[in-house]
Amino acid sequence: MKFLVLLLAAALAGCATTDIMPFPDAAPETQPEPVPPLVTPAPDAPRENVAVARLMENARADTRAGRLAEAGASLERALRIEPRNPRLWHELARVRLAQGQFAQAENLAARSNSFVGSDSTLRSQNEQLIAEARAAGR
């Protein structure tokens, strides 16, 4: 029985990846992968933090208005609250890309990937961003 459930889950995960289009602003918040007993799960992860959501919102508004330094500052404030939130690292990478800091953009996206867990959408967004940063930095 356990075997079957796992099979199904794996199959669904596979389908999901192929169906969802990368759309940066609408991606669902990710649940982190269950962490092994050696390390206990992060206390800040499960429910969305309103402060972080607000800062992310501000950062997006700033980005749209071209205030990239301010956007970066807001994301760094958010990262002080949730340092393991892969979405925040990704958005910061995006800001650095827009600022023309390609090496930083690439590193930050890779950092986001290190926290991404099972969120394959965000993972592919990060990979795309890394490719973009590499191409632009050349």
Next chain:
Amino acid sequence: VARRKRRLRRYLGFGLLAVVLLAGGFVFHLDYRVRSEFEGRRFALPARIYARPLELHAGMRIARADVEAELRQLGYRELPREGEFGWFARRGERLEIAVRPFVFWDGPQGAKRLLVDFENGAVAALSDAAGQEVDLARLEPVPIGGIYPANNEDRVLVRLSQVPPHFVQALLAIEDRQFYAHRGFDPRAIARAVLSLASDKVQGGSTITQQLVKNFFLTPERTLRRKAIELVMAVLLEMHYDKNEILETYVNEIYLGQDRDRAIHGIGLAAQYYFHKDVEHLTLAESAMLVGMIKGPSYYDPYRQPARALERRNLVLRETRERNTITMEQYALARAAPLGVTKKSEMGTSPYPAFLALVHRQLRRDYDEADLRTEGLRIFTTLDPRVQMVAEQALTRRLAQFDKEKRFGAPGLEGAVVVTDPQSGEVQALIGGRDVRFRGYNRALDAARPVGSLLKPVIYLTALSESTRYTLVTPVDDSPFVWKSRGAPDWTPKNYDSRFHGMVPLRTALAQSYNVAAARLGTQLGLERVLDNVRRLGVERPMRPYASTLLGATEMTPIEVAQMYQTIASGGWRSPLRAIREVTTQEGKPLARYPLAVEQAFPPEPMYLLSSALQGVVREGTAQGLRQYLPPETPVAGKTGTTDEQRDAWFAGFTGDRLAVVWIGYDDNRAARLSGSTAALPVWGDMMAVLAPEPLTLPRPDKVELVWIDPESGLRGRGCPGAIELPFVQGSAPIDRAGCSGFEAAVESAAEAVDQAVGRAKSWLERIFGR
């Protein structure tokens, strides 16, 4: 006779002309000085340095008492005052805060009322006065010092339009009643002063203009000649500038007290220093107190001479009332008010000299020293005053205890502490020595000492980077070892317990800090490779390529060690340690940001294994002592370090949200007879116990799997007694099962087989779906 008379007259004429010309020339010279210096005169404004602002949000782990401590440090009063801000009030578990306005790097933030509800050591809810939920609230940052001009003069410039009228009224009533009428000097006042010479109550006859000239251009000697020059210059000043310009300069210039080595100048700073408010909000009573102090700031010091200061203030109020510039009601109200000075915070140029030295050093890379001392820049730093205070208390207390136990005599033990945020590399606290307020030698930045075993993790990291050859259970050899190199004596490292332990699992060799195993492994891997990894971790200092370097004969400063461990704590992501976030001009215009920067220095897999091994150091190795400080469910990683004859005691460790490095030893290199685990570790433990750290959580890389291992055999051992779960890079875990007995083991063995089958099926499916 007539000719002689004529000649005499001519001589006299020439003489007179010469005198007139000379005097005219002198006046002309004075005039030039007055104009050029007054116009060119810009007050030197020190760079102002702030701690990190405290940001509150629902769900944040912080005790009410800690928020209150921060507010007190900001000079908030514990008393509601409607219509004002800068106070807080406690109502059960709710804190009401009237937040002051502040100009941050990203713009001004207005004054606001904030209601904070606490529950179980965390913020439960946050709302404004109207009951609306607030997502995030930022308090203004605590000022932690400045970078001062050579004379240590400190001031906050104000415009005359900001100064409340009652301040000016009180000032003129007591210092210069005819200010708006005279031309620089007041003959009646001078006459009064001369007459008073005969009595025992000597009066000053100087106008505000004369006082300004005296403070501005002249030395403090009291001679008739200087008095005459002062008078001429005052008249000249009045000829060129209008009254308000003179008054504005005066209120910014006046000396109003001393804060240790810092001189308080101008009413802008005085308002902040004595009342923690901006000049606009000075009340009549407060204004009168400051005006009263002009005559003698230390004689009328409101902290040391409150009765005198109060009497003087009331005299100022009476004189002001006599001139009918305030109503009887205002007068009565002000007279009835207490002095109202806020609690004195002895800060001098800074209470955190060691951290400020780091800030200053980082600033000097980008700014001119002169600009830092005169342009009034605002520097926003990463210092967390609470973390700093906790670190100071932990170090001070332990050093006193060790000194007492050891009785080595003066000079006593020294210590240094660095605390950072492992994810961002921000420095949260820094201590440069046991006298934490001392501005001199900064051991955290400048004391390069042998690091001992702190370097061992780099040897194991180098090994674990080769996953096909080394895992956490790979046996390493801790039997006698001799290192021969040409031109150097043989090197025969010994263990701390003077014994050899034969073949031991790699993780045990690190946990028990075996020297011989580490030395042998390091030389096998290659000294250059290990040192190269030290550099990749962020240490820029050149290191001698000797085998003894492996066991920490190389010297590093505590901040360099922190940099090295920061990269380990963040899982291989190197971030330069930063003490500054932002810099603005005096007006708040953004100048620079020092953004978070990361660079992947190592792949995640070996870093994950290393962190797991470093947790083993705390769980079962040389840092087991930490268990008495922290709850067992809080995983921490760390490494002790002790050098020859116990001259240096180190502990470097990290949790989920903090990294700290502690060093203890003597400046003169005496043997301290204290090890990393008996001296540095307790300081670390005391500190973290108060800070209640978050558990260490590292994201497990995809290519790392967890496998149950039988510690006896080092083989797979799910269900075996004492089995532990350890991380392995995929494909590197032992394949064979330990032969441990028991029903449970048999069941688990079967379960394991099923799991492996599931894993295979899963990876087969993943291949099909292209994940």
